[in-house]
Amino acid sequence: MVLEPATATQTAAPAMPQLKDELDIVIPTIRNLDFLEMWRPFFQPYHLIIVQDGDPSKTIKVPPGFDYELYNRNDINKILGPKASCISFKDSACRCFGYMVSKKKYIFTIDDDCFVAKDPSGKAVNALEQHIKNLLCPSTPFFFNTLYDPFREGADFVRGYPFSLREGVPTAVSHGLWLNIPDYDAPTQLVKPLERNTRFVDAVLTIPKGTLFPMCGMNLAFDRDLIGPAMYFGLMGDGQPIGRYDDMWAGWCIKVICDHLGLGVKTGLPYIYHSKASNPFVNLRKEYKGIFWQEEIIPFFQQVVLPKDCTTVQKCYIELAKQVKEKLSKVDPYFDKLGDAMVTWIKAWDELNPPSVLNGKAS
Amino acid sequence: MSLPIKDDEIDIVIGALHSDLTSFMNAWRPIFSRFHLIIVKDPDLKEELKIPEGFNLDIYKKLDIDRVVGTSTSIIFSGYSCRYFGYLVSRKKYIISVDDDCLPAKDNKGFLVDAVAQHITNLTTPATPFFFNTLYDPFTEGADFVRGYPFSLRSGVTCALSCGLWHNLADYDAPTQALKPEERNSRYVDAVLTVPARTLMPISGINIAFNRDVVGPALLPCLRLAGEGKFRWETMEDIWSGMCVKVICDHLGLGVKTGLPYVWRNDRGDAIASLRKEWEGVKMMEEVVPFFQSLRLPQEATTAEDCVVEVANAVKEKLGSKDPMFARTANAMLDWVKLWKSVGGSSSSPGA
Numbered sequence: 001m002v003l004e005p006a007t008a009t010q011t012a013a014p015a016m017p018q019l020k021d022e023l024d025i026v027i028p029t030i031r032n033l034d035f036l037e038m039w040r041p042f043f044q045p046y047h048l049i050i051v052q053d054g055d056p057s058k059t060i061k062v063p064p065g066f067d068y069e070l071y072n073r074n075d076i077n078k079i080l081g082p083k084a085s086c087i088s089f090k091d092s093a094c095r096c097f098g099y100m101v102s103k104k105k106y107i108f109t110i111d112d113d114c115f116v117a118k119d120p121s122g123k124a125v126n127a128l129e130q131h132i133k134n135l136l137c138p139s140t141p142f143f144f145n146t147l148y149d150p151f152r153e154g155a156d157f158v159r160g161y162p163f164s165l166r167e168g169v170p171t172a173v174s175h176g177l178w179l180n181i182p183d184y185d186a187p188t189q190l191v192k193p194l195e196r197n198t199r200f201v202d203a204v205l206t207i208p209k210g211t212l213f214p215m216c217g218m219n220l221a222f223d224r225d226l227i228g229p230a231m232y233f234g235l236m237g238d239g240q241p242i243g244r245y246d247d248m249w250a251g252w253c254i255k256v257i258c259d260h261l262g263l264g265v266k267t268g269l270p271y272i273y274h275s276k277a278s279n280p281f282v283n284l285r286k287e288y289k290g291i292f293w294q295e296e297i298i299p300f301f302q303q304v305v306l307p308k309d310c311t312t313v314q315k316c317y318i319e320l321a322k323q324v325k326e327k328l329s330k331v332d333p334y335f336d337k338l339g340d341a342m343v344t345w346i347k348a349w350d351e352l353n354p355p356s357v358l359n360g361k362a363s
Numbered sequence: 364m365s366l367p368i369k370d371d372e373i374d375i376v377i378g379a380l381h382s383d384l385t386s387f388m389n390a391w392r393p394i395f396s397r398f399h400l401i402i403v404k405d406p407d408l409k410e411e412l413k414i415p416e417g418f419n420l421d422i423y424k425k426l427d428i429d430r431v432v433g434t435s436t437s438i439i440f441s442g443y444s445c446r447y448f449g450y451l452v453s454r455k456k457y458i459i460s461v462d463d464d465c466l467p468a469k470d471n472k473g474f475l476v477d478a479v480a481q482h483i484t485n486l487t488t489p490a491t492p493f494f495f496n497t498l499y500d501p502f503t504e505g506a507d508f509v510r511g512y513p514f515s516l517r518s519g520v521t522c523a524l525s526c527g528l529w530h531n532l533a534d535y536d537a538p539t540q541a542l543k544p545e546e547r548n549s550r551y552v553d554a555v556l557t558v559p560a561r562t563l564m565p566i567s568g569i570n571i572a573f574n575r576d577v578v579g580p581a582l583l584p585c586l587r588l589a590g591e592g593k594f595r596w597e598t599m600e601d602i603w604s605g606m607c608v609k610v611i612c613d614h615l616g617l618g619v620k621t622g623l624p625y626v627w628r629n630d631r632g633d634a635i636a637s638l639r640k641e642w643e644g645v646k647m648m649e650e651v652v653p654f655f656q657s658l659r660l661p662q663e664a665t666t667a668e669d670c671v672v673e674v675a676n677a678v679k680e681k682l683g684s685k686d687p688m689f690a691r692t693a694n695a696m697l698d699w700v701k702l703w704k705s706v707g708g709s710s711s712s713p714g715a
Contacts, residue, residue, distance in 0.1 A: 212494055
C-alpha cells in the first residue's frame with residue numbers, strides 16, 4: 001500500500017457535520033497549526049480549543065476561518081491560580097486543560113503532526129465522523145464479539161452472543177489509530193527506525209472489561225459528560241521525572257473507572273496519518289523511568305478495586321488518587337505528587353464545571 | 364518469528380456432514396494436499412462418501428467410531444460432533460478443522476487465503492492475553508508492541524487456540540440471519556488479536572485450529588440441544604466447547620487468538636426454518652454465561668484433563684438442577700476425559 005496522507009483537495013467536507021455544536025476539538029501545540037489546512041473540510045464546522053504549550057510570548061497563528069479559543073501558559077495560570085500546578089508545562093499533557101475549560105459534551109483531541117489518512121480505496125478518512133459514530137453507538141465490554149463492532153454496517157452479533165448483553169453500554173472513549181509512524185516507545189523506535197504502519201485494519205472493537213490498554217492521545221475522542229474528569233494527563237515535562245506517559249496514565253485511570261461504572265471504551269478506526277517521528281534518544285530520556293515504573297503501575301491498576309459508593313467519575317478519581325498515594329509512593333515520591341495533582345485537577349474541574357442549577361440536578 | 368513447523372505435525376480434521384466432498388476437497392487441494400487429513404463421516408449420513416484422489420487421508424465411519432468408543436460412553440458423535448472423534452484419534456500436535464461447507468476465501472488483494480498457514484502462524488507465535496495491544500498481534504510482520512505496553516509481558520504465552528472468521532455467510536444465529544436474510548459478510552479485517560484473559564467469547568467451530576498437546580481434551584462434544592440439527596443454526600456444541608476451552612486456557616495461562624484467517628462459507632439452509640429449533644440454544648446462553656464468568660478452577664488443576672473434570676463437576680453442581688441437559692453434558696464431559704485418557708494417546712502437557 002503506497003503510504004501517503006490525503007491532500008487538502010482530496011478531502012471533501014461532509015454534507016451534514018454531526019454534533020457541530022456539541023463537540024470541541026482540543027489541540028495542544030508548541031510550534032504551529034499548519035496541519036489544520038489539511039483538516040479544514042472536516043474541522044471547520046467545529047469549535048477549536050488550542051492549548052499553547054511553551055513560551056507564552058510566542059504567537060501561534062491559527063489559519064483563518066476557524067472558530068477557536070486559545071490558551072497559553074499565562075491564561076492557564078490566570079484561570080486556575082495555584083491549581084495551575086496540576087497542568088504540565090513543556091509537554092503535550094497540557095492539552096487536558098482544554099478538556100477542563102470546554103463547555104461541550106464531546107471532545108476530540110489530535111496532535112499537530114497528524115494528517116488525514118487514506119483508506120485502502122484511496123478515500124480520505126474523516127476521522128472525526130468515525131469517532132462520533134463510535135461514541136454514539138453502544139460498546140460491548142462484557143462479552144467479546146468475534147465480528148468486532150456489532151453495530152457497524154455489515155456486521156452483527158455472532159451466534160452464541162447472549163441476547164441479554166446485546167443492548168450494550170454507553171461508549172465513553174473512542175481510541176483511534178495511526179498509519180505511517182506508529183506509536184512505538186523509544187527502545188522499539190531505536191530497533192526499528194524504518195518500520196511504518198501500512199496495515200489498515202477495518203475494525204472498531206470494544207476493549208473488554210477488566211483489560212487494560214495503552215491509550216494514545218494522538219487521535220482520541222471521548223464523552224466529557226461520561227468520563228471527562230478522569231481524563232487528566234498527569235504531571236509531565238518541565239520539572240518532572242517523566243514524559244510520554246501522560247496519555248498512558250489517563251488511559252489506565254479511565255479504563256478502571258469505565259469498568260467500574262459500566263461504560264465502554266472502543267479502539268480501532270479511525271486512522272490518521274502520523275507524519276512526524278520524534279527523536280528516539282530524546283524519547284528514551286523521557287520514558288526511561290516510565291519503562292521501569294510501569295512494571296509496578298500496571299499490577300496496581302489491574303488490582304484496583306473501587307468501592308461501590310463511588311458512583312460518579314469524580315468520586316472514583318479521588319479514590320484512585322488516594323490509592324495511588326498509598327500504594328505507588330513507595331515506587332517513587334513522584335507518585336505522591338501525582339496523587340495530589342490528581343486531587344487538584346478534580347477540584348479545578350469542579351470549579352470550572354459546577355453542577356447545572358437549571359434543573360436542580362447535579363450534571 | 365514463528366517456530367518452523369513440519370507438515371507432519373499437522374492434521375486437518377473434517378467432519379463430513381455431506382456425502383459428496385468432491386468440490387470441497389478440490390477447492391482446498393492447493394492448501395490441503397501436503398497434509399494428512401482425517402475425515403470423519405457423520406454416523407447419520409446414509410450415502411457413501413465421495414472423495415477425490417490425491418490426498419493423504421484416513422476416513423472414519425460409524426463402524427470405526429463404535430469400535431473405538433464402544434457403547435459405554437454417553438457421547439454422541441453425530442452431526443457436527445463427529446469431528447471430535449477425529450481430534451481423539453489424531454496423534455499430531457496441531458489440528459485444523461473447517462466445516463465441509465466452507466471454501467478458501469480471498470484476501471483484500473484478491474489472493475486465495477492459505478487458512479492452514481495462517482492458523483499455524485497464529486498457533487506458533489505467542490499470544491498476549493494480559494494486556495491489550497492496540498496494533499493487534501505484535502508478532503505480525505510490520506507490527507509491534509505499542510508505547511506503554513509493559514516489557515515484562517512482551518514475551519507472551521503459548522497460543523492454544525486460533526479462531527478464524529467467515530466471509531459470505533457469517534456465523535450468525537438464526538434470529539439474526541432471519542432478520543437480515545440478504546446480509547453477507549464481505550469485510551476483510553486484516554488482523555489477528557489475542558482475546559484477553561477472563562474475557563469470554565462465542566468460539567465458533569466453523570474455522571478453528573488448536574494445539575492438541577496442550578488443550579486437546581478441552582475441545583469437547585458434550586452439549587447437545589434437544590433439537591440438535593445439521594445446520595450451525597441448530598447447534599451450540601461448539602459454543603459450549605469454546606466457553607470451556609477459554610476458561611481452561613485462562614486458568615492454564617494459555618492464549619486464544621481470533622481474526623485471520625477467513626474462509627468462504629457457502630449459503631446453506633434457511634434461518635427461519637431453523638428459528639424454531641434454535642431458541643433452545645439462545646435461552647441456554649443466558650444461563651451459561653454467568654456460570655462461566657464466575658467459574659474459578661483450583662490451582663491443583665494443571666492439565667487440560669484435570670480442568671475438564673473440574674468444569675464438569677461445577678456444571679453438575681451449579682447448572683445440573685436448572686435443566687437436565689446440563690446434567691447430561693457434565694456426564695458427557697467426564698466420559699470424554701475417560702475416553703481421551705484411554706484412546707487419546709499420551710496425556711496433555713501440563714501448564715503452558
